[in-house]
Amino acid sequence: MKGARIKFAVFIAAIALGIWSLVPTYQLYFVLPGQEKSLDARLARAATADDSARVQVEIADFQRRKVDVHKRSLHLGLDLVGGMQLTLEVDKSKLSVEDAKDAGDRALEVIRNRVDQFGVFEPVIQKVGRDRILIQLPGVDRERAKNLIGQTAQLKFQLVQEERTTYDALKTLDDKLKGGPGADTGAKTQAAATPRPKPDTSQLTTMLDTTRKDTSLAAPGQAEAGTLLGYVRTIGGDFGVDDKEYPEFKALLERARPSWPEGYEFLFGPSEAHEGSPVRRLYMLKTEPEMLGSAIKDARPAPYQGSEPGLANTWIVSLKLGRKDAAVFAQVTGRNIGRRLAIVLDNVVKSAPTIQTRIPDGNAMITTNEVNPDESRDLAIVLRSGALPAPVNIVEERSVGASLGTDSIRRGILACLIGAVVVVIFMIVYYSVAGVLADLALLFNMFFLLAVMAGLRSTMTLPGIAALALTIGMAVDANVLVFERIREELRWGKTVMAAVDSGYDRAFVTIVDANATTIITAIALYFIGSGPIRGFATTLTAGLIINVITAVFLTRFIFDWWLARFEVKKLRI
Amino acid sequence: MRLIGDTNIPFVSKRSLFFVISGVMMIASLVIILVKGFNYGVDFTGGSLVQVHFSQPVSADAMRSVLVKVGEGGAGLQVDEHGDFLIRAKAREFPGQQTFSSVLSQQLRESFPGNQFELLRDEMVGPQVSKELQGKVLLAVGLGLIGILIYVSFRFDFRFGTGAVLSLIHDTLITLGFVALFGKEVTTTVIAAVLTVIGYSVNDSIVVSDRIREDVRKMRKESFFDVCNQAINKTLSRTIITSLTVLCVTLALLIFGAASIKDFAFVMTVGSVIGTYSSVFIVANFVVEWEKKFPSRRRR
Numbered sequence: 001m002k003g004a005r006i007k008f009a010v011f012i013a014a015i016a017l018g019i020w021s022l023v024p025t026y027q028l029y030f031v032l033p034g035q036e037k038s039l040d041a042r043l044a045r046a047a048t049a050d051d052s053a054r055v056q057v058e059i060a061d062f063q064r065r066k067v068d069v070h071k072r073s074l075h076l077g078l079d080l081v082g083g084m085q086l087t088l089e090v091d092k093s094k095l096s097v098e099d100a101k102d103a104g105d106r107a108l109e110v111i112r113n114r115v116d117q118f119g120v121f122e123p124v125i126q127k128v129g130r131d132r133i134l135i136q137l138p139g140v141d142r143e144r145a146k147n148l149i150g151q152t153a154q155l156k157f158q159l160v161q162e163e164r165t166t167y168d169a170l171k172t173l174d175d176k177l178k179g180g181p182g183a184d185t186g187a188k189t190q191a192a193a194t195p196r197p198k199p200d201t202s203q204l205t206t207m208l209d210t211t212r213k214d215t216s217l218a219a220p221g222q223a224e225a226g227t228l229l230g231y232v233r234t235i236g237g238d239f240g241v242d243d244k245e246y247p248e249f250k251a252l253l254e255r256a257r258p259s260w261p262e263g264y265e266f267l268f269g270p271s272e273a274h275e276g277s278p279v280r281r282l283y284m285l286k287t288e289p290e291m292l293g294s295a296i297k298d299a300r301p302a303p304y305q306g307s308e309p310g311l312a313n314t315w316i317v318s319l320k321l322g323r324k325d326a327a328v329f330a331q332v333t334g335r336n337i338g339r340r341l342a343i344v345l346d347n348v349v350k351s352a353p354t355i356q357t358r359i360p361d362g363n364a365m366i367t368t369n370e371v372n373p374d375e376s377r378d379l380a381i382v383l384r385s386g387a388l389p390a391p392v393n394i395v396e397e398r399s400v401g402a403s404l405g406t407d408s409i410r411r412g413i414l415a416c417l418i419g420a421v422v423v424v425i426f427m428i429v430y431y432s433v434a435g436v437l438a439d440l441a442l443l444f445n446m447f448f449l450l451a452v453m454a455g456l457r458s459t460m461t462l463p464g465i466a467a468l469a470l471t472i473g474m475a476v477d478a479n480v481l482v483f484e485r486i487r488e489e490l491r492w493g494k495t496v497m498a499a500v501d502s503g504y505d506r507a508f509v510t511i512v513d514a515n516a517t518t519i520i521t522a523i524a525l526y527f528i529g530s531g532p533i534r535g536f537a538t539t540l541t542a543g544l545i546i547n548v549i550t551a552v553f554l555t556r557f558i559f560d561w562w563l564a565r566f567e568v569k570k571l572r573i
Numbered sequence: 574m575r576l577i578g579d580t581n582i583p584f585v586s587k588r589s590l591f592f593v594i595s596g597v598m599m600i601a602s603l604v605i606i607l608v609k610g611f612n613y614g615v616d617f618t619g620g621s622l623v624q625v626h627f628s629q630p631v632s633a634d635a636m637r638s639v640l641v642k643v644g645e646g647g648a649g650l651q652v653d654e655h656g657d658f659l660i661r662a663k664a665r666e667f668p669g670q671q672t673f674s675s676v677l678s679q680q681l682r683e684s685f686p687g688n689q690f691e692l693l694r695d696e697m698v699g700p701q702v703s704k705e706l707q708g709k710v711l712l713a714v715g716l717g718l719i720g721i722l723i724y725v726s727f728r729f730d731f732r733f734g735t736g737a738v739l740s741l742i743h744d745t746l747i748t749l750g751f752v753a754l755f756g757k758e759v760t761t762t763v764i765a766a767v768l769t770v771i772g773y774s775v776n777d778s779i780v781v782s783d784r785i786r787e788d789v790r791k792m793r794k795e796s797f798f799d800v801c802n803q804a805i806n807k808t809l810s811r812t813i814i815t816s817l818t819v820l821c822v823t824l825a826l827l828i829f830g831a832a833s834i835k836d837f838a839f840v841m842t843v844g845s846v847i848g849t850y851s852s853v854f855i856v857a858n859f860v861v862e863w864e865k866k867f868p869s870r871r872r873r
Contacts, residue, residue: 079833084695087702142695143675394672395699404624404693408831415829419822426818463762466834469826470769470841473819480818481780484811491579510783513728514776517721521772524717525765528709533765540769 018451077461082402113385155293295325326362334358461535471543478551602750770844777852
């Protein structure tokens with residue numbers, strides 16, 4: 001029985017190894033959530049600042065432990081915990097060959113920075129192919145995260161042209177649009193499609209009159225339907241257009257682009273509410289920026305503390321420039337007192353405050369007009385981590401709500417359990433004692449499968465649970481093959497020992513053959529490559545390999561031991 | 574306990590009947606696939622799939638008008654048993670970082686103020702990615718088939734290999750026929766199920782073929798037909814029991830599993846039934862037929 005001792009030792013060692021591999025997973029899903037809750041409760045109860053600080057230290061320590069445990073655990077896929085998976089593609093179409101070379105890597109670095117600062121637990125950010133980036137974020141506010149990741153975040157400080165100049169420029173463009181061949185037809189169809197009330201130019205005139213008394217205006221009535229000025233109205237002290245008409249207006253403005261005054265460009269503000277309807281402000285800016293976002297050394301969210309009543313209680317991002325750039329900024333502001341400096345993020349004018357004084361210390365701010373701090377917080381993150389080298393497009397998204405994920409786990413486990421219970425009962429009824437053995441093998445099968453998956457740090461997905469269920473169904477197959485063979489051998493009149501021996505020997509080849517083909521298809525599936533299917537492929541492959549091992553070696557070992565120990569003469573199988 | 578005792582069912586002599594049944598099923602499947610076609614999911618067509626859950630019920634008409642407002646009047650709209658909406662929209666470009674789901678969310682907030690909603694599922698597959706996914710799936714299916722062919726041709730002689738491959742085609746075609754007939758959405762998960770059915774079908778064929786091979790060596794006096802018939806009968810109990818245990822779990826998944834795994838379970842259930850049928854009634858019979866037409870020299 002020396003061989004048996006060694007086999008037994010190997011078996012015990014394998015179980016110990018399995019337990020060791022599964023301990024972190026058990027901790028992560030069953031122990032740590034309780035601890036986290038009690039820590040949070042203590043933090044909420046903390047009466048003094050001292051208490052609260054002490055608990056906070058403990059929480060920080062707990063978080064470190066959680067990260068460590070998580071690293072050694074069986075992970076749950078996004079389809080089970082809920083979360084967002086994005087594939088981004090870097091749009092290199094506007095980059096020079098030189099810049100395009102490492103654009104993917106630079107974008108990856110910037111996005112990783114942003115996500116890290118956003119504070120997501122265990123995100124996955126990796127490059128796929130040459131210029132795609134795969135991002136997996138468990139349990140986040142998806143729209144907010146999408147906005148944070150996808151922003152190019154190119155920040156520019158550009159000088160704003162006066163209203164008078166803007167008005168004249170628009171008027172010139174209208175003349176050119178009207179006079180230019182081809183340009184005309186589009187404008188006319190537009191006018192025909194959307195009959196417009198006579199534009200309210202008097203309002204325009206009034207505004208210009210009150211703000212710039214010394215300027216004489218072109219005669220009203222010049223602004224006709226289908227012209228740029230026909231869309232324009234006044235918003236506060238700026239020009240703007242109705243949000244509904246923005247696409248038409250923008251298209252018209254784009255058509256006139258070749259005639260734009262040299263060195264200047266037209267940009268819009270974000271959509272905002274004005275007298276109950278959404279509008280966008282229009283700005284004419286000097287194209288050459290006074291300063292770029294790369295000059296920003298630090299950006300932090302902060303509550304607005306200035307004197308403007310409209311901004312009370314809102315959040316801003318306070319910017320701090322590097323020392324050299326602060327000097328440049330001081331110069332720029334000193335030279336342009338009384339003019340407006342627009343802060344432009346990704347070609348959208350965030351704000352355009354008037355420069356009151358020279359700003360020597362390199363401090364600036366971006367207003368968000370939001371009472372909620374989220375936007376200012378995200379914007380600060382984006383500005384701190386810098387701009388993407390090029391815009392990114394979302395080419396694939398797979399997101400699952402947390403509640404659906406929880407429901408999937410619950411129902412998946414239920415289905416597995418019900419399947420397993422039916423199989424277990426069936427095996428005992430059908431093969432009596434040998435059936436118990438097969439069930440034991442099934443149990444060890446599941447245990448080793450989870451242990452191996454935890455050891456490989458693989459991810460359990462919804463199709464992975466299906467593979468788990470399939471493994472249960474097929475786990476007994478090998479044993480069924482063996483048992484049927486033993487029954488046959490017994491019918492031929494062999495002794496119990498001999499029947500068991502030849503049953504196992506004969507079935508072995510078939511077991512290997514049969515599982516090999518399924519493993520081949522599972523490996524092929526791995527090449528489809530999407531996360532959930534990979535989970536299926538790895539779970540099934542591991543399950544089948546463990547199947548063969550437990551059926552051929554483990555149950556046989558127990559079978560032999562049982563026959564020898566109890567000197568079984570007659571086998572009920 | 575024994576479900577199946579020592580049977581001696583004349584599988585082999587009734588083989589023409591089974592060939593006819595299989596032939597009819599295969600032709601029917603092919604016709605259904607060609608006429609009705611597959612209901613491809615966003616994985617392969619590209620586009621968006623969004624599942625919305627509302628805290629207070631919303632009528633399908635109200636939902637439809639929201640879709641019209643976001644310019645997706647033609648989108649597929651489906652209500653599931655929980656009253657959740659499944660919306661399928663074609664691939665479309667949106668300005669900036671917006672996607673179909675973000676535009677939809679914004680409109681839902683405006684149209685149903687105070688009614689909390691959650692996007693349970695939000696899938697968007699760009700046209701480029703769906704094209705790549707098609708390629709990858711073809712690659713996976715191709716690799717799987719080639720792998721099985723190589724393995725089978727190593728382990729068996731040409732006749733059994735051909736028999737196994739034929740039953741594989743038989744099982745896959747009929748399973749796909751059912752997928753098309755019931756309009757199940759073809760996703761990567763369903764393809765995974767089809768490939769698993771393929772592996773499983775070959776698995777069954779191998780068990781029967783292994784037995785025939787073994788018995789041919791042992792039972793020299795009996796005719797090849799008898800050997801085959803006995804081999805099928807001897808493995809019958811294993812074939813049925815294994816099918817039953819597999820069916821137990823696939824049915825459990827089909828009944829209790831999450832919605833997105835049900836199509837997978839459907840394919841597995843249909844596939845394993847067909848696979849069991851073909852390994853009992855087709856594989857050995859095909860080899861017998863071959864043997865009758867072209868007797869191998871050794872055995873004469």
